[in-house]
């Protein structure tokens with residue numbers, strides 16, 4: 086494995102229950118459904134937007150680090166992965182007005198927080 090674990094292309098590091106196969110995020114040693122042991126696993130990246138909002142003012146710093154160009158409003162939301170677990174993520178969209186609940190998203194591990202971007206048609210068909 087040459088992929089750096091914090092690379093933007095990396096899948097989300099979570100866990101999966103050995104007994105009932107439920108996905109767990111953030112990773113936990115115990116399954117939230119059956120209490121059985123869960124093992125570290127990279128979660129599948131496909132999901133849909135469950136709910137979202139726009140952060141219109143700079144969060145407290147630290148831990149927030151404003152980008153070099155200064156703060157700009159950004160969208161955050163919960164992405165419901167196809168595996169069933171909801172993940173809080175930054176929404177990487179070009180147009181905040183184009184965000185819709187239920188839109189297909191692809192989630193990646195980001196630098197500190199997961200990031201989600203609209204799923205392309207090619208990815209949807211794969």
Ligand SMILES: [Zn+2]
Pocket residue numbers: 102103104105106107116117118119120121
């Ligand atoms: Zn379980």
